[in-house]
Amino acid sequence: MCQPWVVSNTAKRPPICVLGLGLIGGSLLRAAAAAGYPVYGYNRSVEGARAATADGYDAGTDLAVALTRAAEQDALIVVAVPMPALAHILDRVAEIAPDCALTDVTSVKGAVLDAVTDAGLRARFVGGHPMTGTAHSGWQAGSVSLFQGAPWVLAVDDGVDPQVWMTVMRLALDCGAVVVPARSDEHDAAAAAISHLPHLLAEALSQTAAEVPLAFALAAGSFRDGTRVAGTAPELVRAMCEANATDLLTALDRALDLLIRARQGLATHRSVAELVEAGHAARVRYDSFPRPDLVNVTVGEPGWRDGLAAAGRAGAVIRSALPGPDSLG
């Protein structure tokens, strides 16, 4: 798993200020350091900051100190705190380092964009979401290679600044990820279907099986895979599901509709053919979903955001840095 990677871009690496050193923030601190960025972190709890320091990283528990340093160095600030802490952190950023480039790594993008807008920080903000994670959390669960090969969504919402976008894109690529451009609203609808809905299904499956004698004694691969994400800390699952309630309701209603139809088929004519055949066909399509390289857009050119959103929707990913504003005539 811990393969070395090719640093995709040798352009200047701005200082990175990571706020929150849990699984994602902690992995980002490690990966950015390994890629040669000057990087330091803030963590609310002493334990997390101390663990990072013990592992040789630059980390502390004073938010004002971290943000003052970011403002002085014109750092890229990465917000990696859970949703409930977001508004408070953004208020402090607005107070101390309002002109820094800003990104986040949160699993919902619409709610974050709203909070950023409320804090008056939208001009220099590019939303981000590395699509990775494990059932574990905290600094100790992190890894320098967490982002290797993972899709990292970067928002191309109206008004996103091309220079900031380039900076965050380079960071994501330098951490080993592939970048998927997407609008925040489309991201959230998709995340509901491929991340939040799977969590609810896994929770329901766990509980259903737990009530049946002999079930755990017989549980094997189908159950283990189907409930893996039910091992995630409940507060993390709740935070992402509840922050994306509207889109999750849409996805959940569709899944319920399919399951209720299957139930009727099973009860009335002992057949689940419709669901099973459509589900299998969908999974086969996923297995052969194309992931072409996205190369033909220059960040900052007219229509670049819409062009990137369309390409991302079609499956294209950015594997090496796109040309940006500096390349434009």
Added chain:
Amino acid sequence: MCQPWVVSNTAKRPPICVLGLGLIGGSLLRAAAAAGYPVYGYNRSVEGARAATADGYDAGTDLAVALTRAAEQDALIVVAVPMPALAHILDRVAEIAPDCALTDVTSVKGAVLDAVTDAGLRARFVGGHPMTGTAHSGWQAGSVSLFQGAPWVLAVDDGVDPQVWMTVMRLALDCGAVVVPARSDEHDAAAAAISHLPHLLAEALSQTAAEVPLAFALAAGSFRDGTRVAGTAPELVRAMCEANATDLLTALDRALDLLIRARQGLATHRSVAELVEAGHAARVRYDSFPRPDLVNVTVGEPGWRDGLAAAGRAGAVIRSALPGPDSLG
């Protein structure tokens, strides 16, 4: 994955006749051969039999020849054909080799027990179900190590013959599995919850995501794990779900009930706390479910079937051969 294993019992190894050389039957042919059993197979399609022969195994496409040989050698017959082919195969067994010890490897046990009873073969039958599998099927998908460490259910229904039970138990152990004793009806209720329900949830998740733009582009671990079994051939999924319709309806109704309550909580007060907390607690319980060794039952002693069923329900597994009728005074 392919670790060598300790052959658990050096007692006499009867000839094994495997009917059906798909994923499970083909793996069993390989594993039994590796454990020193004289073993041969029958497969309906020429391709499957030819592939097995090409890999150095004894296999053919003439059912009558295979069964005549089984009758002459007093072989243990393992039925490893899909449910739709079962009745025909059992009729041929009843006709040609009615006195052979008989087992199966099918994922539902009540329906198989009914078919075996209908064919007049119940006296020498012990139902079996290795709880393993992959998304692939056919001889090529099989492996000598498929059963390593996997739970292999052996039925302890009323009237099961202790000598036949010992023979099948030794075969399962020699193939590297751990044996879980269970009644067929309890097996089917549990299998509905931990195997058949996960398949329906995976199919519904696949189809729901397939309809959302950008979803496949963002899909990562949660989606892949949650839909892995949707990659299974639809006819196999249908066969096991539809053969276990009654128990599956019970499990599906419970899951639907939980999901509909979660939907209401999300819609009315933006909370999925109840489902997420109960699901997580259940998964944590599963992770620490005890799997003690089952050692204190002698097969054939008074009450042995009920004793094994109770132990299996509590999580106990047989890792080395229990004493049997020969050990009784």
